[in-house]
Amino acid sequence: MTDTAAAIHLSYIELVALLERIFVRHRVSQENAAILAQNCAGCERDGALSHGIFRMAGYVSSLESGWVDGKAIPQVEDVGPAFVRVDAKGGFAQPALSAARPLLIEKIKENGVAVLAIRRSHHFSALWPDVEPFAEAGYVALSVVNSMACVVPHGGRKAVFGTNPMAFASPRAGAAPFVFDQASSAIAHGDVQIAARAGHELRPGTGVDRDGQATTDPRHVLAGGALLPFGGHKGNSIALMVEILSAALTGGYFSGEFDWSGHKGAQTPFTGQFFIVIDPTRGGNAVFAERVAGICDLVLDAGQERLPGDRRHATRAQNEKTGIPLSAQDHAKLLALAGDEDFALDPVSHPR
């Protein structure tokens, strides 16, 4: 990014405050806005740009369409000593997680493991922000979320699965947690759009055209085609497992099931999300986090360039020092969404 492109640097707190104002201005309650703004600003701060401020127009569009309820108050249900459910009531998944978290943590501490099943929820962000805080608190967390049908089953011709990511986070001694967050699709939908704009071919095995035939032309994928699962039939099985856990088990919708046709501008998938969170100290291994660091070191010693999450954590450290870089254009767009057109050329801080 050139200096001109990144003309403005906001602190995390400043960016959160700005995004919070945008959410509140577009049908989101103050409480939910704070959660969503922290999530989105955290993605931008970590350099996870596809889920950062780039998403704000989509959030606003979906909120204004009435498809997602920004003011939803999640209903937490205590359904077992180690089982928590949440009805997100048509709102975003992150406030549902936030509402359930204290009870979930209590149950993990008490029992050694607990699960969280969120239903009737919209998820429009990365999945790592949902699991990483558990690892920072000393727990091992796995989460899956289904999305909207855009992935054909292995050997199939019709989209059934969403990109269906799985995220995993574990404490790691002497370093940030080990965290991965990966789609079950061979490629992200956004990357297909980027390839189409740039006129690039896709890697073989990433997409099919409207007839279910393999194609490397991103325009054919976008014109009624679909993505393929990563890793052939194995990624396919993971995508199916994600549907079972996120939708069948929670009582949410499958990726191909919800109907947003009555909501022009809707962009957020209305599905479910599932968490498994484990207290590793119950495993009896007093050096668990050291062992995780050990296997991570072995992988790097064997020649793997970097671990998932490492670049993100490095970007975070950098941006916490220098501020989060935004182009003047992006900053102006955010100010416009916040109703601050007049201030678009005056990048002052917006303390919370």
Add this chain to the structure above:
Amino acid sequence: MTDTAAAIHLSYIELVALLERIFVRHRVSQENAAILAQNCAGCERDGALSHGIFRMAGYVSSLESGWVDGKAIPQVEDVGPAFVRVDAKGGFAQPALSAARPLLIEKIKENGVAVLAIRRSHHFSALWPDVEPFAEAGYVALSVVNSMACVVPHGGRKAVFGTNPMAFASPRAGAAPFVFDQASSAIAHGDVQIAARAGHELRPGTGVDRDGQATTDPRHVLAGGALLPFGGHKGNSIALMVEILSAALTGGYFSGEFDWSGHKGAQTPFTGQFFIVIDPTRGGNAVFAERVAGICDLVLDAGQERLPGDRRHATRAQNEKTGIPLSAQDHAKLLALAGDEDFALDPVSHPR
């Protein structure tokens, strides 16, 4: 298989009895032998031949080397309302699972979810037999096990991971459970050996030579080379997660860590295994199993040829009618391992 090749048909009970006698003859306790024989005969019955009687010579070799303790009595530890540990005491993982199962089921019923961490265990079979019975009993089960270093990390040059399978099983209304069991490697080690013998090339992206360079020559993979994870960096992250759950969390060995050099003939990896088992009825979705059947049907309707497990279940149904087919040669080998050389050409039944 020609009629000549499958000259003999044994019932499941008969095959179990024969395998049981082999295990008992080779340093396995009667109780453990019954568990291992049922496991191995079940693989053969289901047509999962790479983990069926094909493995018996390896079991015997490992047992006779003194590397694995066939008489080990697993020690079950109740370490939390939803957490069970087992010290397999250097024996096989299946008797450890069997010993822990009643307590685990009790905890799942009580809490909605429970985990099982097995350490100091040898796993030499498929993983689906460990999870499928949970699904038959109405639970959703996920298990992972690490093995022996033969997979290089993505972009790396030295083997760190085992083939590190993950297995998942879920109840499915009106059908056998949905079950998958898949290695984190791009190919099974046995398939490399088969390709080398047959003089076939490997698919690109499945293996590396001794210098960590990509190769499609199976002989180069076998001569000090290694396998690659499936699906690039994504399969790689799953392989690493499997190490963390199976070894770091349980207190077992990583795949590259145990030393069997003092045991000539040792073949069984000495690592750990982890289970997460969920009671789906706690999820509040009364039609859970119907929903699983529904998404499975959608996948088949979209054109996927079959679901993982389906072919195995069909083979089982067939073999339960006709008996499990064995070639006269394989049957003779089993009889020899059982010490029945005299009966090698007389394929009578061996009732238990």
